[in-house]
Amino acid sequence: MIGQNQLLKSRVEHPSKDMTPVIESTGLRARNPEELVELFSDDIWRFVSSQVPRREDAEDIVMEVFSVAIDKFHKVRYADNQRHWLLAIARNKTIDCLRRHYRRVERSLENCDVVTVNEELTERHEAARVALRALPFEQGQAMVLKYVNGLSTEEVARVINKSASATNSLLQRARVALRTALSPVFPQEVIK
Amino acid sequence: MNPNIPHPDDQAFIDLLKETPTSQEAPEDLKRKLRVMATGAKLRTRSRWAPRLAVVTVSCVVLLAVSMLIWPTSASAKSFQKVIDATNLIKNFSLTLIEETTHGKINTIEVKGSDDCIDVQGDQGLRLQIGKESLKFYEPQSNTLTSVKLGESMGTDMIGQAIQEGVLKGVKQVDIKKMLAEFRDQYGDKSTTISDIESEDGVRVYHIDLQDLNSKSSVSMTIDAETDLPILIRVEEPDSKITIRLNFRDQVQVEPIEKSMPKGVKREEVDVSKMIEQGMASAGKAFGNSSNGHGNGIRLNGKELDPKTMNEIREMANTLRKQMKKH
Numbered sequence: 001m002i003g004q005n006q007l008l009k010s011r012v013e014h015p016s017k018d019m020t021p022v023i024e025s026t027g028l029r030a031r032n033p034e035e036l037v038e039l040f041s042d043d044i045w046r047f048v049s050s051q052v053p054r055r056e057d058a059e060d061i062v063m064e065v066f067s068v069a070i071d072k073f074h075k076v077r078y079a080d081n082q083r084h085w086l087l088a089i090a091r092n093k094t095i096d097c098l099r100r101h102y103r104r105v106e107r108s109l110e111n112c113d114v115v116t117v118n119e120e121l122t123e124r125h126e127a128a129r130v131a132l133r134a135l136p137f138e139q140g141q142a143m144v145l146k147y148v149n150g151l152s153t154e155e156v157a158r159v160i161n162k163s164a165s166a167t168n169s170l171l172q173r174a175r176v177a178l179r180t181a182l183s184p185v186f187p188q189e190v191i192k
Numbered sequence: 193m194n195p196n197i198p199h200p201d202d203q204a205f206i207d208l209l210k211e212t213p214t215s216q217e218a219p220e221d222l223k224r225k226l227r228v229m230a231t232g233a234k235l236r237t238r239s240r241w242a243p244r245l246a247v248v249t250v251s252c253v254v255l256l257a258v259s260m261l262i263w264p265t266s267a268s269a270k271s272f273q274k275v276i277d278a279t280n281l282i283k284n285f286s287l288t289l290i291e292e293t294t295h296g297k298i299n300t301i302e303v304k305g306s307d308d309c310i311d312v313q314g315d316q317g318l319r320l321q322i323g324k325e326s327l328k329f330y331e332p333q334s335n336t337l338t339s340v341k342l343g344e345s346m347g348t349d350m351i352g353q354a355i356q357e358g359v360l361k362g363v364k365q366v367d368i369k370k371m372l373a374e375f376r377d378q379y380g381d382k383s384t385t386i387s388d389i390e391s392e393d394g395v396r397v398y399h400i401d402l403q404d405l406n407s408k409s410s411v412s413m414t415i416d417a418e419t420d421l422p423i424l425i426r427v428e429e430p431d432s433k434i435t436i437r438l439n440f441r442d443q444v445q446v447e448p449i450e451k452s453m454p455k456g457v458k459r460e461e462v463d464v465s466k467m468i469e470q471g472m473a474s475a476g477k478a479f480g481n482s483s484n485g486h487g488n489g490i491r492l493n494g495k496e497l498d499p500k501t502m503n504e505i506r507e508m509a510n511t512l513r514k515q516m517k518k519h
Contacts, residue, residue, distance in 0.1 A: 033230035041226055045218035055214055059222050066226050075392070078290075078424060078435060085393045125211035132212055147202070147209040161394045175205065182208075 030082055033070040040083055041066070043149060044090050050144045051094050051133065057101065061093045087145065087159045095137055131181040139174035146171060286444050290435040309446040321449040328449050330457070337453055338460040379403070379411065389417045397423070416441075 030036035044065055049058040068089055069076050079085040132140055138160065145156045157167035218226075286304045304311045312320040317332030327340040379402035387399040396417040403410045414424035425436045 034227065037223065037226040037230045041218045041223055042216070045222070046213040046216065049214035050209070050212040055219075058214060059219070062218065062222060063225060063229070066229060070230055078437060079393050080437070081393075088394050124208070128208045129212045132209065143205070143209065144212070147205045148212060158394045161391065178205070178208075 028083065031077070033073050036069060036073070036076065036082065036086075037066060040086050043083060044086055046148050047087060047090050047144055048094055050129075050148050051140060052097060053133065054101075057097055061090065061097055064093050065090045081155075081158075084155060084159050087149065087151075088161070091141055091159060094141070098137065127182060128178070131178055134181065135174055135177055139170055139177065142167060142170050143174045143178070284444050285438060286442070287436055287438045290437070304444045304446050306444050306446045311446045311449070319449060319452075321446070330449060330453065334458070335454065335456060336458045336460060337449065338462065340462045395423070 028039050030039050041062065044062055045058070048061045048065075049055070052058045052061065065086060069086055076082055076085055132143060135143065142156050142160060145151045145159055146153065151159065153168055153171065154164050156171070157164045160167065160170075162170070284306055286302070289301045289303070302313045310322045317330075319330040321328045328337060330337045383403050385399075385401045385403070387401075389396050389398045391397075392414070397414050398417055400413045400415060401410065402412070410426075410428050412424075412426045412428070413422045415421065416423050419441075421438070423438050425438070427434045
């Protein structure tokens with residue numbers, strides 16, 4: 001499996017290329033539940049933990065996702081794309097969790113409290129995390145699928161059940177929102 | 193904006209968001225729990241597969257491709273009828289057939305069909321391509337590409353009909369019409385269930401299940417609710433099982449078979465139309481009627497070809513001959 005680090009490294013080395021087809025072309029397909037866990041647990045974890053602040057909640061969601069997948073493995077086995085199937089389930093579970101436990105309020109970054117303190121993370125990434133979580137559900141999830149999980153726009157569209165053009169617009173709005181949120185903090189940096 | 197073109201800010205956002213997950217890999221204790229859950233899962237038991245269809249692998253796949261066009265009218269439910277109506281309009285499709293043998297071996301065969309061409313590819317390297325004017329097949333054992341020219345004077349409809357009839361006749365081991373008739377008799381209205389529309393893998397679908405409790409056999413179909421076309425068909429019997437995954441949404445491009453031929457491939461050509469022009473006797477001699485006494489063996493240009501792979505060709509030619517006779 002192409003790991004996220006490898007994907008990011010490849011993107012850095014070949015910035016002109018969209019690396020998402022590489023992931024798609026690997027054609028990963030689990031033949032049993034054990035393989036399903038080995039192949040996709042990291043990917044699902046990255047998607048969920050990008051959005052859910054509490055680690056315990058993220059773990060619960062990942063457990064729920066694989067519980068459903070293993071229970072319905074006779075369907076997953078023959079799904080067009082097992083990864084998309086799992087991500088779609090993870091997306092729904094994450095929304096359920098966030099709606100249950102977290103109140104998401106859009107607000108400017110200056111007023112945000114940086115709740116999670118992790119010394120290993122750079123200030124920039126921490127701010128990005130907070131800004132990402134302040135986005136509306138769909139925008140945040142589309143951004144994570146695109147830039148954390150490395151899906152192409154078409155694949156993101158399939159997972160979030162929207163057309164490619166609608167997804168593209170969603171991503172565009174999300175990028176603008178992130179720029180707006182982070183430009184006061186990093187005027188010279190990433191968000192140009 | 194074209195969604196296929198990467199956004200110029202992609203790299204910046206990748207850098208920005210790469211650390212948003214708590215970690216790049218799932219925590220080991222979580223993975224351990226998942227593994228335990230996966231290992232302890234009781235999967236739904238599946239019937240063992242019988243090698244019934246393995247007898248004529250390539251022919252069988254063509255057969256199944258054809259069967260989509262004449263799927264059984266076993267249910268009177270409105271939605272099932274919709275499916276049958278929808279499949280009658282199909283000209284462009286791809287399908288993957290998965291056959292599981294009793295030994296757990298999985299054979300996968302792919303079929304692509306466009307407006308004027310059907311391409312069949314087996315996992316043993318055997319390949320068959322049926323076009324408007326020719327039929328070509330490649331045998332990996334002998335590394336031979338045989339082209340059967342059907343003739344420009346024949347219409348597409350006639351060719352299609354001939355191919356269907358020919359293939360159906362050629363595959364005596366699995367008579368599709370008989371099988372479909374059995375379906376119709378076996379699964380009545382009482383045994384047919386049609387589900388509500390639901391979202392599955394991001395696609396709105398419904399399910400049609402034909403279940404025979406007496407013989408423990410079933411046919412289950414997953415139907416795309418937008419097109420009413422099947423995207424998954426499973427035929428499950430106590431001793432066999434076939435799964436067919438279909439795709440009607442994407443435009444199918446069938447590449448000429450010559451493009452993927454290995455080096456040193458031997459080429460054989462047979463011009464059926466010329467044979468027919470020269471007289472029905474010639475065609476009869478070349479195909480079918482002139483079986484040379486070695487079982488089903490057929491000689492072309494003095495060389496004996498594999499009788500199994502040539503069987504359907506022979507029957508097809510016979511059908512073509514009959515069609516030409518009518519004209």
